[in-house]
Amino acid sequence: MEYLKVEFPGGLRVDAKLRGHTICTDQPKTSGGEDSAPSPFELFLGSIATCAGVFALSFCNNKNISTDGMNISMELENDRITGLVKKVYLNLQLPEGFPKKYESAIIKSMELCSVKKHLQNPPEFEITAN
Structure with a gap:
């Protein structure tokens, strides 16, 4: 049974979707990300x-x-x-x-x-x- 789904909204962002929530992640600018969310x-x-x-x-x-x-x-x-x-x-x-x-x-x-x-x-x- 699927617990969560990971999606790739752009850049180095990777988001997890579960129970109607989105857990947003990004990489720091020093690693090429936008630092829009925690890693x-x-x-x-x-x-x-x-x-x-x-x-x-x-x-x-x-x-x-x-x-x-x-x-x-x-x-x-x-x-x-x-x-x-x-x-x-x-x-x-x-x-x-x-x-x-x-x-x-x-x-x-x-x-x-x-x-x-x-x-x-x-x-x-x-x-x-x-």
């Missing part, structure tokens, strides 16, 4: 952080804790030889007044992110052409 790799990294964010938000909502001022920042450590990301650091800035007793629990909830779990147990890929 696919930037969206991949964003999906890691936003997935963790969904779990942090849900945790706070379940505990009736305000998320005003809460954010997540990401830093990357790259392998000097391969250039690939070697380590991803997610730093959760807790909102003012966040109960100390829940700090480890909210981090554990963020660890439940399905994007992270798929990276830890990657699917097989099969590419075909018609």
